Amino acid sequence: MTDICGSVSHWRFRYREGMPRSGAEARRRLQQAALELYREHGFDRTTTAEIAARAGVNERTFFRHFPDKREVLFGGEADVRVALTQEVTEAPDGMSPLDVLLRAFRNAGRIIEDNRAFAEPRTRIIAATPALRERELAKSASLTAAVADALRQRGVPARLAVLAAHTGWAAFEQAVRDWTDDPTQDLAAHLARAFDDLRALSGATPAA
Numbered sequence: 001m002t003d004i005c006g007s008v009s010h011w012r013f014r015y016r017e018g019m020p021r022s023g024a025e026a027r028r029r030l031q032q033a034a035l036e037l038y039r040e041h042g043f044d045r046t047t048t049a050e051i052a053a054r055a056g057v058n059e060r061t062f063f064r065h066f067p068d069k070r071e072v073l074f075g076g077e078a079d080v081r082v083a084l085t086q087e088v089t090e091a092p093d094g095m096s097p098l099d100v101l102l103r104a105f106r107n108a109g110r111i112i113e114d115n116r117a118f119a120e121p122r123t124r125i126i127a128a129t130p131a132l133r134e135r136e137l138a139k140s141a142s143l144t145a146a147v148a149d150a151l152r153q154r155g156v157p158a159r160l161a162v163l164a165a166h167t168g169w170a171a172f173e174q175a176v177r178d179w180t181d182d183p184t185q186d187l188a189a190h191l192a193r194a195f196d197d198l199r200a201l202s203g204a205t206p207a208a
Contacts, residue, residue, distance in 0.1 A: 027065045027075065029055035034072040035121055043069070043129045070135045073122055076111060077139050081146050083108035088150035097156050101147070101168035102195045105175075106188050112176065113187045123180045144169045171195050 033054035037046040048069050052062040066072045087104035095103070112119045126132040148165035152158055171194040178190040 023065070026055070026057055026061055029057065030062055030065055031072055031075055031118065034069065035118060035125070038073075038125050038129075039121060043125065043132060070132055073126065073132065074135060074139055076115075077143070079111055080108055081143055083111060084143065085146050085150040088147060089153065091154070097151055097160065097164040098168065098195065098198065100151070100154070101164060101171075102191065104147070105168065105172045106191055109172070109175075109187045109191060113179075116183070119176075120180050120183075123176065140169060140173070167198060168195075171198050 030051060034046070034051045037050055037054060046069065048062050049059050051069065051072065052059045055062075062072075066075065084104050087107050088100055091100040091103055126136050144165045147169065148158075148161045151161035151164060156164065172191065175187060175191040175194040178194070179185070179187045182190070
């Protein structure tokens with residue numbers, strides 16, 4: 001009996017010692033734990049309780065940070081949205097919508113590139129999981145709408161702003177996939193190539 005109590009006390013001490021020191025650290029741990037478990041067991045076979053346990057927190061902490069187990073892989077959406085819309089808004093006057101978007105996606109893409117260890121397996125897990133692909137489509141639609149709105153605020157006609165935002169987002173997603181498959185070049189290089197392909201399709205020439 002004494003040995004059992006001693007073991008439990010030791011486990012609790014180690015658990016407290018390993019608790020995250022901040023909300024940001026807890027969030028990071030939960031994201032990493034989810035990524036690991038989805039890779040090991042698949043998204044459908046992983047529970048929020050298992051993610052929380054792997055991260056060293058309780059399940060209530062999980063739900064303080066994320067509403068469900070899908071959202072844990074989309075925690076950076078707000079940062080990307082802010083970066084994209086800010087870059088579009090602050091782009092120099094006189095730039096074409098495509099050049100504005102290339103500039104915006106290049107700068108916002110650094111958020112993804114700086115987290116390659118998370119971004120690369122995340123991309124593969126989403127591609128292999130229908131429930132996550134559905135969530136990604138919803139997130140993409142929301143981000144595209146925000147980009148289109150930022151373009152409209154620059155004076156781009158509404159119809160053209162929507163078309164440019166959707167086209168630019170498609171090029172960005174293609175660049176991220178290429179970057180995932182070919183890490184020998186940075187994301188900016190893949191992004192430039194994707195936008196060059198868009199211009200080739202339309203017959204436009206890049207800005208000097």
